[in-house]
Structures are given as C-alpha cells and as structure tokens.
Amino acid sequence: MANLGVPVKLLHESLGHVVTVELKSGEMYRGKLMEAEDCLNMAMRDITVTARDGRVSQLEQVYIRGSMV
Template sequence: MSIEIPVKLLHEAEGHIVSIEMKTRESFRGKLIEAEDNMNCRLEGVIQTQKDGSTARLNNVYLRGSSITYFVFPEMLRNAPMLKNLDKPTKGQGIGMGIGRQAQRQAKGMSYLFG
C-alpha cells in the first residue's frame, strides 16, 4: 500500500508552523514535530483557540488524526515536489470527460440530429 499525496504533504510540513482545526471547532497553531500516516500529529509551541475565542499557550499537544477537520499548511509547500506532476496526466490516464469509445461512436452517429 502506498502513501497518498495528502499524507506525503503532511510529512513534508514537519518542522513548519501549521494550523489545525478539530471537529470540536478548537484550533491549534504550532510547529509540527511529527506526523503519522493516520494523520496523528504532535505540535510544539502551540496556541490553542477555543470555539468561544479564548486562547491558551501549550508546550506540547498530541492530536488524534480522526478528529481533525482540516490543516492549514505554509505557503511555501505549494512548491512541494509531490505536487509538480498533478497537472500532467501519466501514460494511460485520460484527460477527457470519461466517456468510453462506444459512447463516442454513438454520439458521432447521432450528431446529425443535433447539429
């Protein structure tokens, strides 16, 4: 089983400042020290913001991946190497709308009705 792009990007963010929002609507902002493949994360130097707006400073936080809603990564990760090849289709990968050859032939044969 291979690691997919979101998890690779999460590992690439290790050592950088990230923001994480939880399902409880709490948010954590700090330095991502370690990330696991199941998206469990350990942060240092964290500012925790409760959903009512109150904040707290924490030294270390361990967040369970299944309760994370989303991550905010640094802008510099936009140029990460794993995102370079997303725009170019690989060999055997189509770029069309996903209709098969049979549907294309039928559409060509019926084009005189609509055009």
C-alpha cells in the same frame, strides 16, 4: 508513502514548520509540527489554541489523534 493521498504527503512535508490544525470540535491548534503519521496523528510544540468561543491559550506540547482532525 507511494500510495498516500495529497493531504498526508503535505502533512509529512510540513514537519518542522508551523501549521494550523482545526479539530472536529472547532478548536484551532497552531504550532510547530514535530511528528506526523499516515493516520494523521501528530505531535506539535509551542502551540496556540483558539477555542470555538475565541478564547486563546498556550501549550508547550500536544499530541493530536488523527480521528479528531
């Protein structure tokens, strides 16, 4: 992790905490960060999803591909 940028370091330090992630599609995912990779792939649980139109839904677990962030 020596040559990683600040955003990736911050992501790794956020493990176990509640984070909000906005996807390129405009959807917002807020939940507990369980895993994070240097390429920004991440696994979260107990998620609240807010769609672009404002609809809110709940998910138990989700895996987000880093290229979608």
